[in-house]
Amino acid sequence: MHIGEDPLLLRRVLIRSGSTDSDIRSAKADGSITTLRRGAFAATAALDAMRAEDLHLLAIRANLSAAKSQLVVSHQSAAVLHGFAMWAPELTRVHVTANRTSGGRKTKFRHVHATPLTAADLVMVDGIEVTSPDRTVADLLRILPFEAGVCVGDSALRAGSATKPGIIAALERSGGRGLVTARRTLDFCDPRSESVGESRTRVLLHRLGFPAPELQVNLYDEAGRFLGRTDFLFVLGVILEFDGMVKYTKHLRPGQTAADVVVAEKLREDEMRALGWVLLRCTWSDLDHPERFAAKLKRAFELAVSLPSPRTNSRP
The missing domain is CATH 3.40.960 (Endonuclease; Chain A)
Structure with missing residues (x-):
């Protein structure tokens, strides 16, 4: 089975290129590839050399490849795509948002958040639709403990891609719970902090x-x-x-x-x-x-x- 430069290996692509399911099972058995999710694999040698953030980027791509509806990468996963520093982030699941008011769910590989999104909340990063920097921070400040929220907020403000007025506007657009907590954390955030x-x-x-x-x-x-x-x-x-x-x-x-x-x-x-x-x-x-x-x-x-x-x- 041919393994190219891209560490992400999708079954449908492998089959089109001439590999068989038997080849895939053999590669899994000898440890040369690792399963990321059903129908998505990666070269094991490449995984061993990756940072946690790079592994999560791979997981994002693997999960989006299997999505059956329009999903936007959000929360911790969006922060990884934007390059924001985080303290002890939860990266075991890929976080995505569906533009609706209900129907959120968790699986082994993915956490689907159900929240309304507007055009102002969306950007493209490396060909992937993702929540904007302001919306990403707004979402995280609602759910993270104070310390972790300050870390990602400081990082986003320091990068210059998010601003306090922009984050406040994103909080107001998205509504929902956690607004008071998010505002309190945002008040403490400071772009002059240079690291986690x-x-x-x-x-x-x-x-x-x-x-x-x-x-x-x-x-x-x-x-x-x-x-x-x-x-x-x-x-x-x-x-x-x-x-x-x-x-x-x-x-x-x-x-x-x-x-x-x-x-x-x-x-x-x-x-x-x-x-x-x-x-x-x-x-x-x-x-x-x-x-x-x-x-x-x-x-x-x-x-x-x-x-x-x-x-x-x-x-x-």
């Missing part, structure tokens, strides 16, 4: 009752020299950085290694401390242990109030 880790840190700070920090502040020394940009800045003298490993690899310059970035970051922090700032890092582990994190941040605040005001400016 930073979004979750903001939520944790809020839940622990800490004052809201300033986000993405550029700092300069007294001579106007740029020192760096902070993730979270508390005006009483504390800088909080979310320490996800991606920050050491995301913006590598040619010839630069992650180790080079770590050293540069250490030197930058030493300079900030010398100018009067108390620096603290927040890790993924801290997000899972809020009491420990709160104690660390309180100690940082106590140290900051005992020191002179930092000798930096937020403008050159």
